[in-house]
Structure formats: structure tokens, C-alpha cells
Amino acid sequence: MDMTSDGLETKAGAGSDVGALFAEFSRAFEEFKATNDQRLKDIEKRGSADGLIEGKIERLNAVLDGQKAAMDRVLVERARPLLDGKAAHDDGEYKHAFSAYVKRGEEKALSVGVNADGGYVVPGETETEITRLMTAVSPIRAIAGVRQVSGSVYKRPISVTGPATGWVGETASRPTTNSQTLAELSYPTTELYAMPAATSAFLDDAAVDVGQWIADEVNAAFAAQETTAFVTGNGTNKPTGFLAAPTVAEGSWEWGKLGYVATGTAGALPSSNASDVLIDLVYALKAGYRQNASWVMNRKVQGALRKLKDSDGNYMWQPAQTADGRARFMGFDLVEAEDMPNIGANSLSVAFGDFRRGYLIVDRQGVSVLRDPFSSKPYVLFYTTKRVGGGVADYDAIKLLKFAAS
Known part of the structure; x- marks a missing residue:
């Protein structure tokens, strides 16, 4: 497994255990949200975010992408029938x-x-x-x-x-429609x-x-x-x-x-x-x-949209609910x-x-x-x-x- 300077895993180290991979992914997203919340508070308070926090956000984005890729590889391998x-x-x-x-x-x-x-x-x-x-x-x-x-x-x-239609009276003429x-x-x-x-x-x-x-x-x-x-x-x-x-x-x-x-x-x-x-x-x-x-x-565009919140302060990007599911954005599936x-x-x-x-x-x-x-x-x-x-x-x-x- 590779580690960032923050000790974050950039490649999940849970082998072929999909449940463990998914748990690591979920923990990384919680840390991403907490870090991004701090970034937004800094912007609101000082007009800009600390460079260290911006860097950590990017590393967490890489962690999330790497862990999702690891889950995908395991799921594809498990799905293969014997030939x-x-x-x-x-x-x-x-x-x-x-x-x-x-x-x-x-x-x-x-x-x-x-x-x-x-x-x-x-x-x-x-x-x-x-x-x-x-x-x-x-x-x-x-x-x-x-x-x-x-x-x-x-x-x-x-x-x-489609063919043109129209309303007519009971005894009115019926002109030809397009x-x-x-x-x-x-x-x-x-x-x-x-x-x-x-x-x-x-x-x-x-x-x-x-x-x-x-x-x-x-x-x-x-x-x-x-x-x-x-x-x-x-x-x-x-x-x-x-x-x-x-x-x-x-x-x-x-x-x-x-x-x-x-x-x-x-x-x-x-x-x-x-x-x-x-x-x-x-x-x-x-x-x-x-x-x-x-x-x-x-992946990079998804990383940018992960930071967005709606008017109620909820993150618009949400991780998949299951290991073989898809992330969702604004309530719709997101395909990378x-x-x-x-x-x-x-x-x-x-x-x-x-x-x-x-x-x-x-x-x-x-x-x-x-x-x-x-x-x-x-x-x-x-x-x-x-x-x-x-x-x-x-x-x-x-x-x-x-x-x-x-």
C-alpha cells in the first residue's frame, strides 16, 4: 500500500476483501468531508484556504479514486465465470x-x-x-x-x-394535419x-x-x-x-x-x-x-464536484451505498x-x-x-x-x- 505524507492510503491494503475495501473508502470520505468543511470555513473567514488543507483535499481525492478502483478490480475478478x-x-x-x-x-x-x-x-x-x-x-x-x-x-x-393533432367541435370540419x-x-x-x-x-x-x-x-x-x-x-x-x-x-x-x-x-x-x-x-x-x-x-472533474454543497449544507456528491454500487451526484448515478x-x-x-x-x-x-x-x-x-x-x-x-x- 502507498501512503501520503498524511498517512493516508492511496491504494487500499485490504487485498480482495471487498467489505474491508468499502469500509476504508467510507472512512476516507468522512475525512474528506471534515477537511473540506475546514477549507470552506477558512474561505468564509479569511477569503482563502490554507495551502496545506488544499493539498490534503487533493490527496484525499486521490485516495478515494484509488480505493474505488481497487474495489472495481476485485469485483470484476470475482464476477468471472470458469471457462x-x-x-x-x-x-x-x-x-x-x-x-x-x-x-x-x-x-x-x-x-x-x-x-x-x-x-x-x-x-x-x-x-x-x-x-x-x-x-x-x-x-x-x-x-x-x-x-x-x-x-x-x-x-x-x-x-x-409526431403527427399534428387538434381539438374540434362536434360538427366542425376536420382539416388535414401534418x-x-x-x-x-x-x-x-x-x-x-x-x-x-x-x-x-x-x-x-x-x-x-x-x-x-x-x-x-x-x-x-x-x-x-x-x-x-x-x-x-x-x-x-x-x-x-x-x-x-x-x-x-x-x-x-x-x-x-x-x-x-x-x-x-x-x-x-x-x-x-x-x-x-x-x-x-x-x-x-x-x-x-x-x-x-x-x-x-x-476523475479530475469528479474530484472538483466532490467539494460542492447544496443550499442546506449537504454534500452533493455521495459515495456508493454498497461496494458494487455507483457514486451519486445530486441524486443521480455518476459514471467515471x-x-x-x-x-x-x-x-x-x-x-x-x-x-x-x-x-x-x-x-x-x-x-x-x-x-x-x-x-x-x-x-x-x-x-x-x-x-x-x-x-x-x-x-x-x-x-x-x-x-x-x-
Whole structure:
């Protein structure tokens, strides 16, 4: 465990005991609140806070982040089911053939597992495991809508405006009303790949769980690339991120653009009543979306918002109530995504919305593996691919906070 100069733990030392990790996290947050209360009293009394207290606040923020990350790692590890030879059930001939293909390159006569370029489609439970682990470590995938498709493009018609209606008297004429306006959203899937390597000796080890090994190796690579694309991707050979969508001030919102609320100060929250602009952002979202809304921001922005209090003196940021839960801000779940920008002039550093309806991830069915024992001897490379697309599904379901004067 690492210690700060205050004796605070920056990495929880409770091993794999989730209960102990959560208890340490809770104690750190209580100390954070007490320290921040002192900081606020100093500001009220002297107009500024002591530098030592400011430094301790930042260290406590790092402690909270480190302890939450430690809990997340333990929970992901515990959630992994046993695969391949260690599983409680046998997936049959195909799974054994896949294992033989990965370990020794044996294809035999199992043509159902061979695709056009000579690779094997990953057995179903390994494919599911890769996706499930990415859900655990990829924050946007965990809250967005997800569709599985068999083709390369998913198209979705959407009604931008409903049919016009009107009240009429019993005998009055019924003029023709305008028809609804439809738009089509298209989500092409593009190839995401990872290429883990292993020695022949490693693969020959009978104890190796091949399916789990592939899932573990490609999981981190896939999740990191996916999350970046879902947030900031430009749509060129990758999904289109929600921050890549056109934006407009909320008062001028129109379909095809995401609305934003400006803080009124470039690169900062307002110097007084900072929470007001956050309340404005919450209520920029329609009630139908608000009930399932989440905040999305990175670690540093979350650290800044942890210091805020409401008009009754209560902290607006609250830790998760359970070890596997999410922190909440202003009563809504908070999702930490490191690809969100830091606070800066004109930055869109905070998103708030119903991402289940607002952002759609499209997965083409199947993950394939191509075994390559020649390109990087003595290592065997495994060219593992899946096809993923994504983009905004409902431009009214996500709102942004812009750190700008207007």
C-alpha cells in the first residue's frame, strides 16, 4: 500500500476483501468531508484556504479514486465465470476443437468453426465473456443501449416530430394535419482488433484455460479503445462518440445537435452559487429522460464536484451505498469515464442524460480468432477481431455542461 505524507492510503491494503475495501473508502470520505468543511470555513473567514488543507483535499481525492478502483478490480475478478476445461459443463466438440486450434493450430474437420480467412469463431461463452468484461470496465457500454446485429450496418428509423393533432367541435370540419417527420439513423460496424501473443510452451500447458486467457488478453485492449471511441470517436473506421456530435446552446436546441448549458465562466464553474448551473443542466433534460439519467465525467472533474454543497449544507456528491454500487451526484448515478475532457476553456467536461436511450452501441455477432505462429517467432500471435459501431440515438436524451462564458 502507498501512503501520503498524511498517512493516508492511496491504494487500499485490504487485498480482495471487498467489505474491508468499502469500509476504508467510507472512512476516507468522512475525512474528506471534515477537511473540506475546514477549507470552506477558512474561505468564509479569511477569503482563502490554507495551502496545506488544499493539498490534503487533493490527496484525499486521490485516495478515494484509488480505493474505488481497487474495489472495481476485485469485483470484476470475482464476477468471472470458469471457462474451457474448468467449467462446470462441457460445451461439446466445437469448444474442444477451438482449444486445440488455439494451442496447436489443429483444425481437423470441424468446418462450422472455420471462416473465410481461415480463422475460428470464438465459442459462444468466450464471446459473451469478452463482452461482459468490457461492460464491467467500459463505463459507456455499461449505461448505453446495446444491439446485436448480423449485418455490417444497423439502420434505425426515428420519429423526429409526431403527427399534428387538434381539438374540434362536434360538427366542425376536420382539416388535414401534418404527418410525422421521420429520420433514419445509421450505425456502421467497424473492426476492432487485438493481437495477444503467447509462447508455444505456455499454450502446451494443460492447465491453461484458453477461453479465459483470450478473454482476459483482449478485454483490456478492446475496452480502452471502445470507451475512447464512444466518447470522442470521429466515425472514421470507428464509432462516432457523443462528444463528436454537433452542439448548440440549449435555448436553440434542434434535432441533430446536443444541447449544452454554459457555466458563464470560461474554464470554470461560477465563483458563487456554483451548483445553480448544475441544477440548470439537470432540468434541461425532459422528465421522461431524467428518471434514468446518469452523470458522465472523468476523475479530475469528479474530484472538483466532490467539494460542492447544496443550499442546506449537504454534500452533493455521495459515495456508493454498497461496494458494487455507483457514486451519486445530486441524486443521480455518476459514471467515471477518463476519456471525458478535463475542465478547460470551452470544454464539454460533464454530460448528463439517459444514455440507454441517448447512445446506441451496435455489436456484430461473433468474435473471431486467427492463429499466426509465423510472424513473430517464437511467439504465437492471435489476431482477435470483433465489429462494433455506435452513435447518438436520441439527441434530446443527452445534455452537456460547457465551461464557457456562453
